[in-house]
Amino acid sequence: MRKFMLSALALALLGCQDKADTQAPAATAPAAQSQVEATPVAQLPRWAEPSHYQLTLWVDPDQPGFKGQGEIALQLTQASDHLWLHAKDMSQLDIKVVTAEGEILDTQVEDKDDTGVIRLALPKTLSPQQLTLKFDYQAPYNQSLEGLYKVSEGGRNYAFTQFESIDARRAFPGFDEPSFKVPFDLTLVVPKAMKAVANTPEVARREEGELAYVQFATTKPLPTYLLAFAVGDLDIVQWQDLPKTAVRERSVPLRGVAVHGKGDKLKFALENTAGIVETLENYFGIPYPYQKLDIIAVPDFAAGAMENPGAITYREQLLLMDDSAPFWQKRSYASVHAHELAHQWFGDLVTMPWWTDIWLNEAFATWAGNKAAAKWGPDWGYDLGIAQGGQRAMGADSLVNMREIRQPILHNADISNAFDGITYQKGGAVLQMFEHFVGPEVFQKGVHQYLTDHAWGNASAEDFVGAIAKAADNDAVNQAFMSFLTQTGVPKVAIERHCQDGKAELKVTQSRYLPLGSKGDANRTWDLPFCFEADGERHCQLLTEKQSTLALNSCPSTLLPNAGGTGYYRFSLDDWQPLFATLPTLGKAEALGVLDSFNAALSDGSLPLDSYLAQVPAIAQLKDRELATAPLGQLGFILAHQAKDKDALRGQFQAWYGPRLAALGLAAKAGESKDDTLLRSTLAAFLADKARTPALRSALSAAAEAHLAGKDAGIAPDLIGLALEVWVQDKGQPAFDSLKARLMASQDAVVRQRALQALASVEAPALAAQARDLALAEGLRVNERFMLMGGQAYGLETMADTYQWFKEHRQGVEAVWPASGRKRIVSGFSGFCSLDKAKDLEAYFGQLAYEGGERNLKAAVESIELCAARAGQ
Numbered sequence: 001m002r003k004f005m006l007s008a009l010a011l012a013l014l015g016c017q018d019k020a021d022t023q024a025p026a027a028t029a030p031a032a033q034s035q036v037e038a039t040p041v042a043q044l045p046r047w048a049e050p051s052h053y054q055l056t057l058w059v060d061p062d063q064p065g066f067k068g069q070g071e072i073a074l075q076l077t078q079a080s081d082h083l084w085l086h087a088k089d090m091s092q093l094d095i096k097v098v099t100a101e102g103e104i105l106d107t108q109v110e111d112k113d114d115t116g117v118i119r120l121a122l123p124k125t126l127s128p129q130q131l132t133l134k135f136d137y138q139a140p141y142n143q144s145l146e147g148l149y150k151v152s153e154g155g156r157n158y159a160f161t162q163f164e165s166i167d168a169r170r171a172f173p174g175f176d177e178p179s180f181k182v183p184f185d186l187t188l189v190v191p192k193a194m195k196a197v198a199n200t201p202e203v204a205r206r207e208e209g210e211l212a213y214v215q216f217a218t219t220k221p222l223p224t225y226l227l228a229f230a231v232g233d234l235d236i237v238q239w240q241d242l243p244k245t246a247v248r249e250r251s252v253p254l255r256g257v258a259v260h261g262k263g264d265k266l267k268f269a270l271e272n273t274a275g276i277v278e279t280l281e282n283y284f285g286i287p288y289p290y291q292k293l294d295i296i297a298v299p300d301f302a303a304g305a306m307e308n309p310g311a312i313t314y315r316e317q318l319l320l321m322d323d324s325a326p327f328w329q330k331r332s333y334a335s336v337h338a339h340e341l342a343h344q345w346f347g348d349l350v351t352m353p354w355w356t357d358i359w360l361n362e363a364f365a366t367w368a369g370n371k372a373a374a375k376w377g378p379d380w381g382y383d384l385g386i387a388q389g390g391q392r393a394m395g396a397d398s399l400v401n402m403r404e405i406r407q408p409i410l411h412n413a414d415i416s417n418a419f420d421g422i423t424y425q426k427g428g429a430v431l432q433m434f435e436h437f438v439g440p441e442v443f444q445k446g447v448h449q450y451l452t453d454h455a456w457g458n459a460s461a462e463d464f465v466g467a468i469a470k471a472a473d474n475d476a477v478n479q480a481f482m483s484f485l486t487q488t489g490v491p492k493v494a495i496e497r498h499c500q501d502g503k504a505e506l507k508v509t510q511s512r513y514l515p516l517g518s519k520g521d522a523n524r525t526w527d528l529p530f531c532f533e534a535d536g537e538r539h540c541q542l543l544t545e546k547q548s549t550l551a552l553n554s555c556p557s558t559l560l561p562n563a564g565g566t567g568y569y570r571f572s573l574d575d576w577q578p579l580f581a582t583l584p585t586l587g588k589a590e591a592l593g594v595l596d597s598f599n600a601a602l603s604d605g606s607l608p609l610d611s612y613l614a615q616v617p618a619i620a621q622l623k624d625r626e627l628a629t630a631p632l633g634q635l636g637f638i639l640a641h642q643a644k645d646k647d648a649l650r651g652q653f654q655a656w657y658g659p660r661l662a663a664l665g666l667a668a669k670a671g672e673s674k675d676d677t678l679l680r681s682t683l684a685a686f687l688a689d690k691a692r693t694p695a696l697r698s699a700l701s702a703a704a705e706a707h708l709a710g711k712d713a714g715i716a717p718d719l720i721g722l723a724l725e726v727w728v729q730d731k732g733q734p735a736f737d738s739l740k741a742r743l744m745a746s747q748d749a750v751v752r753q754r755a756l757q758a759l760a761s762v763e764a765p766a767l768a769a770q771a772r773d774l775a776l777a778e779g780l781r782v783n784e785r786f787m788l789m790g791g792q793a794y795g796l797e798t799m800a801d802t803y804q805w806f807k808e809h810r811q812g813v814e815a816v817w818p819a820s821g822r823k824r825i826v827s828g829f830s831g832f833c834s835l836d837k838a839k840d841l842e843a844y845f846g847q848l849a850y851e852g853g854e855r856n857l858k859a860a861v862e863s864i865e866l867c868a869a870r871a872g873q
């Protein structure tokens with residue numbers, strides 16, 4: 001799954017209640033287990049395992065609910081008078097058990113907890129044997145984008161699914177865990193005027209009265225969370241097959257799917273699929289594993305995209321484009337598409353046994369997707385994607401209240417917490433670090449072996465890390481990898497150089513990086529793949545101790561402590577100047593690593609603010625986009641929380657970065673590089689939003705008006721969203737009303753997204769109040785409500801009022817928010833910077849006690865306390 005930034009707050013997690021199963025066994029059918037066995041709080045027991053599902057679902061999106069019927073073949077391996085499985089939000093659920101001898105037994109369904117664990121009481125104890133569960137049920141369409149849900153657009157209704165992590169149980173009863181990986185036979189019964197798509201190709205369609213029975217080919221073994229389908233008056237665009245490749249001897253049918261009238265906007269996405277698939281196939285050395293590929297644009301979707309095998313779903317903004325689409329949209333499409341396609345191997349072909357190892361899916365898809373995208377579009381600005389993601393993750397990973405990449409999931413309420421920056425971005429960066437350490441060819445060999453050994457099955461972190469260590473013929477890789485997977489925190493490396501008689505001794509000390517004001521313990525070590533360069537010569541070794549001594553045959557004049565720039569660690573220096581002098585000669589990734597450690601030195605208090613600011617003018621002149629813009633985050637913090645004279649600082653921002661934006665201009669130049677397009681967007685946003693440069697703001701405002709009047713805006717298409725934000729901020733109520741009307745009148749996802757982001761950005765109190773109220777108004781999709789609430793909570797000027805508004809409208813917010821994602825609401829308020837607010841949050845959210853939200857609350861409070869510590873220094 002790919003998270004969507006603005007709806008990250010909305011990622012779902014089901015609440016959970018632990019209720020010990022204290023019921024006495026049926027008097028007529030005593031069985032030893034039921035007297036002692038409590039309701040499973042996470043994984044179901046393994047003594048009843050499914051081997052096949054046959055499902056028939058009647059899905060008419062014009063109705064308030066759906067019904068289903070099915071059979072699950074099951075192997076019982078120990079005697080029992082009950083079974084455990086999952087089903088949630090169903091009515092009239094009736095389950096019968098057919099024994100190996102054909103006896104049909106009625107069962108009693110007992111709901112056991114809020115996460116959908118049910119106990120099936122049998123009328124007698126059954127000995128180990130092959131069983132069949134036969135069931136029928138009814139259920140409503142879900143209201144918050146979980147399970148099987150309904151979307152309306154243009155007077156038509158559609159049904160879509162999102163089952164990851166634990167929402168397949170809302171669509172059919174079953175064993176809703178990733179280790180139960182079996183084939184499915186699915187039939188959808190839909191109104192005959194409608195179409196249906198699923199993971200596999202349609203193999204038969206028969207009409208009976210007003211209904212069509214659409215039968216799909218048997219799937220490869222799948223966990224429940226990867227099953228997917230869509231129903232409605234869909235536009236289905238048949239594209240040319242993915243042609244045979246060096247590693248695939250068959251072509252693969254490719255289609256694009258969208259709601260009615262939007263099929264013609266799938267062209268760009270379809271055209272640019274074969275190249276990405278081929279890039280991944282060449283890397284893995286394994287053909288695309290599934291029979292066909294559909295890419296499906298969903299108008300309302302909580303995540304960014306979902307890797308359902310053969311039927312990948314995306315939010316519309318990522319897939320639907322015409323020729324005038326801005327570059328950011330095409331670029332997001334390709335990177336998310338590459339991520340989801342990488343999952344077809346990592347996650348789908350080989351699946352983690354339990355959510356503890358979700359990083360194997362997500363870290364890997366992040367890393368491999370970025371690699372494939374960078375190879376597919378070498379000039380699209382993906383090359384530092386993993387390094388930049390890792391550096392963002394280091395910010396979060398500096399908190400004491402952070403989770404490990406491989407945090408044990410002991411409770412269903414923890415599952416959705418695992419879909420965070422630690423899993424995706426830290427995980428991706430750690431993979432890249434070890435790829436660099438063992439060498440890319442060796443790493444690729446290990447990946448290929450791992451996928452081959454576990455194809456169609458499940459595999460864990462030990463299997464993956466073991467395969468890499470074996471390919472590298474280096475056992476130490478196992479422990480080193482695990483030291484990053486099972487510990488929180490960012491390593492910090494300090495180097496002391498002692499030279500004597502033309503030789504050098506380097507004392508290298510590791511500790512945990514902690515920001516200023518942290519209450520954490522710095523005493524922590526990793527088995528750290530450490531690569532450094534001394535006078536241009538590279539040395540790599542594993543540091544396994546707190547202190548290591550490295551000998552060199554010469555006394556180096558310069559030392560680069562993160563050679564290659566792939567290390568997930570930071571380093572400290574007493575004097576940054578010598579390294580800064582070499583910046584223009586370093587590789588991009590290496591230079592970015594230096595700037596990250598430099599930024600980190602400001603955050604931990606080891607570098608004075610004046611010394612930091614003194615370097616910014618030179619950094620702003622660096623040629624590469626990622627390097628020149630590396631200080632922008634820190635500058636934003638300084639402006640918000642530390643500047644004594646904000647206007648003076650804004651003037652400096654303009655002096656440092658204004659000339660670079662002026663050189664680029666606001667309009668796109670014919671044939672300009674994609675890096676220039678990206679740099680223009682970043683700088684314009686910074687200068688308009690942080691520097692508040694008046695001339696820039698009026699130019700953007702004028703462009704917004706031209707755009708809204710249907711004229712040529714005279715600015716790059718990538719700046720339209722920013723222009724609308726500036727316009728509504730500066731023009732007030734009339735602009736707000738006009739954008740709101742535009743939002744409500746349009747079904748175009750990009751038009752709506754731009755309007756929503758602009759409306760979410762308003763700061764004037766009266767308008768901001770309207771923006772928040774709009775979040776709960778009629779006519780908005782679920783994921784759009786999060787854009788408004790998230791934008792208002794994020795804004796420095798609006799976060800306090802938004803917090804108050806949330807307190808006053810909590811029930812309204814909870815009604816539109818997926819119950820399982822409520823624990824993340826608190827993270828939306830982690831931008832505060834005062835101890836009072838930290839205390840307030842602690843008390844308020846502490847008393848709300850959202851399931852699984854304890855760590856999120858602690859992390860939010862810690863972030864606020866750290867901000868206050870730094871602001872007050």
Ligand SMILES: [Zn+2]
Pocket residue numbers: 001002307339343361362365
């Ligand atoms: Zn993913």
